[in-house]
Amino acid sequence: MSTQINGALDSTAAQIGDLLVELSHKIHANPEVAFEEFKASRWTADILSNANYDVAFGVAEMETAYVATIGNGDLEVAICAEYDALPDVGHACGHNIIAAAAIGAGLILAPLVEELGLKLSVMGTPAEEGGGGKILMLNAGLFESIDLSMMVHPAPSEFDRMPCVAAQHLEVEFLGKESHAAAFPQLGINALDAMTISQVAIGLLRQSLYPGEMIHGFITHGGEAPNIIPARTAADYIARAETLNQLKTLVPRIRRCFEAGAIGTGSELKFIHKFEAYSEFITDETLAAIYRREAVASGRTISTSPTPAMRASTDMANVSMAIPSIHPILGIDSLPAVNHQPEFTAACITQSADKAVVQGALAMARTIAAVASDQTLRAEFINGKKRIALRQQMAS
Structure with a gap:
């Protein structure tokens, strides 16, 4: 990836930092549970629409789901935004951070989609905490043409993946x-x-x-x-x-x-039975390696393993069974508080959390740009070689 592209990505991230933090805090102050994320979905989609994204709202028969698309390149990438809160404890899993970082990555990449040959989709995915919005979108064929996908998630430690069951x-x-x-x-x-x-x-x-x-x-x-x-x-x-x-x-x-x-x-x-089972997660190791490098370049510090040891489940895992995907963890200074505790809710709008929003957005944007700039990798994703490898990994 050229120095010029890196510089453009870094410059845009710096310019939109305040906007992303404001969005994160706004979603945090207005927690909405599964399938009722009416404010958060509109706030995030409107920002993308103002940045020249074409937004299709109410997809997969969900009022709070959308797909925002920009560019006509042959490498198709999806960034997933979550914004549902937990009952009673609000954003105790930091979905305000997830949503703001996803929107940020979309904004950072938007001016460069033609140069990078990208068709970029930012997907607003409801009901991760119970309902499986991504599974419904997957079943509706909305990931059918996507070559790779990603999102980030806050936790007490930083890692290039979430241990999912x-x-x-x-x-x-x-x-x-x-x-x-x-x-x-x-x-x-x-x-x-x-x-x-x-x-x-x-x-x-x-x-x-x-x-x-x-x-x-x-x-x-x-x-x-x-x-x-x-x-x-x-x-x-x-x-x-x-x-x-x-x-x-x-x-x-x-x-x-x-x-x-x-x-x-x-x-x-x-x-x-209200929704389908969440699967195990298959991390694309190529993407994970690129993300580690670009996250460090964006100011993050990657741990060798999550601390404290954590195991979780997510509907993003079902996407990973169909499409090469990653789900890195953004560490915020929350300990001794951990996810799904009210103290973690408070930690999700601290200075550490705000930094994670901007740097997480930049890390994803740099990862996508790195793949798009590498002709060998680009061909592997576009021509389906990575999907074939994924199916072989599942079969074994």
């Missing part, structure tokens, strides 16, 4: 029968007892789980009043395993734990 949400409901808890308990069917039996069975199941397998969840509805036999209870659980194949073995075992509760109490059991 496969995950499946399990929403369950038990239906029993109401009765007076003191006068006529024998006439009721206690749905809370069914949930209790299920949780005990899951606790016992943990002893025989394979390394890396996890089960966690909570009761979302436990009854109506202490003097009424609970006729309805509900819970939301997540099963995790190293791969989708392992998950396919684990989930039926968990289902049987809930079935035990239904059988033991005579309650009716319902399983509610």
Whole structure:
């Protein structure tokens, strides 16, 4: 990559730094949960539209999803923006940083798309925290022509990838029968007892789980009043395993734990599947190596491993199964706070977080420019050689 291109990228990043930080703080102050990111999606899309991006809103039948495109080059690249918050704790996973960095990378590259031969898409992807917006966009064919994709994500440490495992949400409901808890308990069917039996069975199941397998969840509805036999209870659980194949073995075992509760109490059991499983992540090592180099050049310090040790799941992993992708971590000064804690929410608008927004945007932009400027790499992505290698890696 030429010194002239690097200089142009660095110069634009410096010019838009205040805009990106303002956007990050604005999204942080207005947290919106999955599929309800009406403000964040519009704010980010409007900035891209003002920078001459062609914005298609409401894609994949989601009101808060969009694809913003600029350029007509033969190398097609997608940068993914997330902007959904968590219930109660707001942006405790720093999606305000993710969104602002993605928009920043798009703005930094926009003046150079013709010179670099790029068709660049910034994708607004809803509901990463539960709903799988990227999976819906993937299934709708919106990644079909994309040659490579990327995003960044904040955490307590800096790394060139996020250690990701496969995950499946399990929403369950038990239906029993109401009765007076003191006068006529024998006439009721206690749905809370069914949930209790299920949780005990899951606790016992943990002893025989394979390394890396996890089960966690909570009761979302436990009854109506202490003097009424609970006729309805509900819970939301997540099963995790190293791969989708392992998950396919684990989930039926968990289902049987809930079935035990239904059988033991005579309650009716319902399983509610709202979205597809998140897969394991396949990091494209070529992209990761380029990102490491360009992130350091952008002012970042890359660790040899995430600290503290972390494992997570993301719908970006499903994209990585279809398209060469990376998902680097941006370290912010949050410790001892970690993701999904309210203290991490506060850390996501600190000076360290603001620096991560701008430098993360620049690191992605420089990575994409480096690929576009290398004729050998460019050909490998455009001609599908990287996709073939990805399929071979999955098969092995």
